[in-house]
Amino acid sequence: MRRYFLNIWEAISTIAKGMGVTLVHFTPARKSITIQYPDRTPVPVVETLPERSRGMLTFDPDVCDACSMCAMTCPIDCISIDRERVEGAKGFVLKRFDIDMAKCMYCGLCTEACPVKPKGLEHTREFEGATDRMEDLILEFIDEKKHRELVEKALKKAEKLKAAQNEE
Amino acid sequence: MPEFRTEEMVLNMGPQHPSTHGVMRFVVHTDGEVMRVAKPDVGYLHRSIEKIAEKLKYPQFMPFTDRIDYLAAMNCNMGYAMTVEKLAGIEVPPRAEYIRVIASELNRIASHLISVGVMGLELGAVTPFLHAIRERETINDLMEELCGARLTYNYIRIGGVAQDLPAGFAEKTIEFLDHFVPAVDEYNRLLSYNKIFVKRMADVAVISAENAVDYGLVGPNLRASGVKWDLRRDEPYSVYPQFEFDIPVGTGEKGQVGDCYDRYMLRIREMVESSRIIKQCLAAVPDGPVQTKLPASLKVPEGEAYVRTESVRGELGYYVISDGSDKPYRLRIRTGSFSAMSIVELTSRGLMIADLVALIGSLDVVAPEIDR
Numbered sequence: 357m358r359r360y361f362l363n364i365w366e367a368i369s370t371i372a373k374g375m376g377v378t379l380v381h382f383t384p385a386r387k388s389i390t391i392q393y394p395d396r397t398p399v400p401v402v403e404t405l406p407e408r409s410r411g412m413l414t415f416d417p418d419v420c421d422a423c424s425m426c427a428m429t430c431p432i433d434c435i436s437i438d439r440e441r442v443e444g445a446k447g448f449v450l451k452r453f454d455i456d457m458a459k460c461m462y463c464g465l466c467t468e469a470c471p472v473k474p475k476g477l478e479h480t481r482e483f484e485g486a487t488d489r490m491e492d493l494i495l496e497f498i499d500e501k502k503h504r505e506l507v508e509k510a511l512k513k514a515e516k517l518k519a520a521q522n523e524e
Numbered sequence: 525m526p527e528f529r530t531e532e533m534v535l536n537m538g539p540q541h542p543s544t545h546g547v548m549r550f551v552v553h554t555d556g557e558v559m560r561v562a563k564p565d566v567g568y569l570h571r572s573i574e575k576i577a578e579k580l581k582y583p584q585f586m587p588f589t590d591r592i593d594y595l596a597a598m599n600c601n602m603g604y605a606m607t608v609e610k611l612a613g614i615e616v617p618p619r620a621e622y623i624r625v626i627a628s629e630l631n632r633i634a635s636h637l638i639s640v641g642v643m644g645l646e647l648g649a650v651t652p653f654l655h656a657i658r659e660r661e662t663i664n665d666l667m668e669e670l671c672g673a674r675l676t677y678n679y680i681r682i683g684g685v686a687q688d689l690p691a692g693f694a695e696k697t698i699e700f701l702d703h704f705v706p707a708v709d710e711y712n713r714l715l716s717y718n719k720i721f722v723k724r725m726a727d728v729a730v731i732s733a734e735n736a737v738d739y740g741l742v743g744p745n746l747r748a749s750g751v752k753w754d755l756r757r758d759e760p761y762s763v764y765p766q767f768e769f770d771i772p773v774g775t776g777e778k779g780q781v782g783d784c785y786d787r788y789m790l791r792i793r794e795m796v797e798s799s800r801i802i803k804q805c806l807a808a809v810p811d812g813p814v815q816t817k818l819p820a821s822l823k824v825p826e827g828e829a830y831v832r833t834e835s836v837r838g839e840l841g842y843y844v845i846s847d848g849s850d851k852p853y854r855l856r857i858r859t860g861s862f863s864a865m866s867i868v869e870l871t872s873r874g875l876m877i878a879d880l881v882a883l884i885g886s887l888d889v890v891a892p893e894i895d896r
Contacts, residue, residue, distance in 0.1 A: 363719070366719040367719040370717055370719045370720075371718060371719075371720070373713050373718075374651075374713060374714045374715065374718055377710055377713050378651060378714070389661075405668070406665075406668055406669040407690075408668070408670070408672035408687065409668055409672050410673050429583075429584065431580055431587060461587055461676070462673065462676075463586070463587035463590075464672060464678060464686070465584065465586075465587065465678070468686065479672065
């Protein structure tokens with residue numbers, strides 16, 4: 357009989373202790389840590405993320421030397437690269453550089469593999485990539501215009517190099 | 525008076541059930557409220573990770589190890605890296621070893637927080653879960669600062685770690701730990717010593733030490749049954765021998781040794797021990813490089829290696845066979861959750877149906893780790 361009431365007392369007192377912990381959270385001593393996402397944050401969440409945060413990939417065709425190390429390193433082949441040789445220029449010129457962000461698992465191995473400095477392929481902090489069309493997630497970084505520009509750039513570079521050699 | 529005819533009823537719990545920790549099924553044979561037996565049926569989350577490994581180069585497989593146990597990705601990373609390092613004879617810089625231990629112990633705290641929070645959640649206590657998640661969020665932020673991801677870290681590399689500690693990381697971690705250890709006491713007041721919770725957990729689903737060893741239980745589940753076996757102490761690897769920490773074991777403080785409450789309390793204690801390790805580790809991190817320079821295409825000499833590490837859910841073993849090329853010939857992963865599932869059938873005999881969730885919760889299984 358005594359045990360029975362003792363059990364009830366213990367149940368109530370331990371619950372009260374737990375409730376005490378909860379109650380502390382209503383006092384000004386404990387500030388709320390939740391935020392109203394996405395529209396009522398003081399600054400956009402992207403800006404609060406740390407520098408290393410791995411979000412959507414970004415690519416700079418102008419620094420890339422078309423070595424395709426990133427595509428070879430990717431474990432799930434989400435980077436597709438087409439490149440061609442241009443007569444009169446050294447190395448390759450990019451024709452297509454697509455990243456399928458729907459496949460990408462944000463592991464960051466491709467950015468580590470990129471040998472040029474500053475890196476051509478990098479993670480941004482941007483993470484809000486939701487869309488209702490699958491095709492939107494395929495990022496195409498090189499269109500026809502950019503390709504022509506890259507070819508011209510490569511030719512110019514080759515010419516310059518030739519001129520420098522001739523001077524010597 | 526006609527006699528009641530009682531029939532055995534077969535119930536399916538799962539595959540989609542909120543308290544099965546992922547996709548798995550239990551075929552429950554019941555006699556009224558009491559279970560005759562509950563047979564676990566696993567395999568719903570099989571993703572052929574072992575087969576994928578055969579198709580990828582050694583460094584490329586690292587992101588997949590994150591997905592073996594998503595709550596303890598760092599520990600899975602570390603086990604794989606250590607196996608390949610052993611096979612290829614790669615030295616790891618001392619600074620990288622310390623960073624690895626810091627990261628994986630932080631991950632252990634994060635995973636145990638989920639585990640103890642979910643145990644309460646499954647028995648109807650929602651508030652403690654949110655407290656646990658709040659603390660874990662800080663660890664996630666620290667991890668994001670360290671490696672850029674919050675869950676699938678892909679941080680540890682063969683021959684070191686991906687990046688050095690960011691500026692201010694040590695201070696932030698110590699600040700968190702100073703806040704966290706008192707928060708555990710608060711958590712205990714909230715849930716652990718709650719009479720109703722204790723009644724639901726104590727003396728329920730007792731696993732004796734002999735059964736735990738026979739069924740190959742590992743990690744916290746084994747230690748809760750009173751067997752003091754921790755690879756960090758008994759088969760030390762990395763820099764663990766340099767640190768002072770206790771191995772908590774189940775004592776049966778509210779019931780018998782090896783009951784659900786022991787398994788719960790053990791995880792609470794382990795979080796405090798992990799905090800101790802991290803503090804000592806942060807104080808002792810040496811300077812130096814964090815990664816060994818590896819050839820662009822890593823070729824591993826012919827042979828085989830098995831390395832086991834103390835992951836969050838117990839012993840995590842990687843067995844790699846190499847044929848001398850840049851891809852593993854065969855990779856086998858042994859995980860703690862799988863052996864934990866095998867004991868469900870034995871322990872569930874004679875248990876109440878409502879206690880099955882307490883049993884599964886206290887075993888702290890993660891479905892993807894069972895199936896891989």
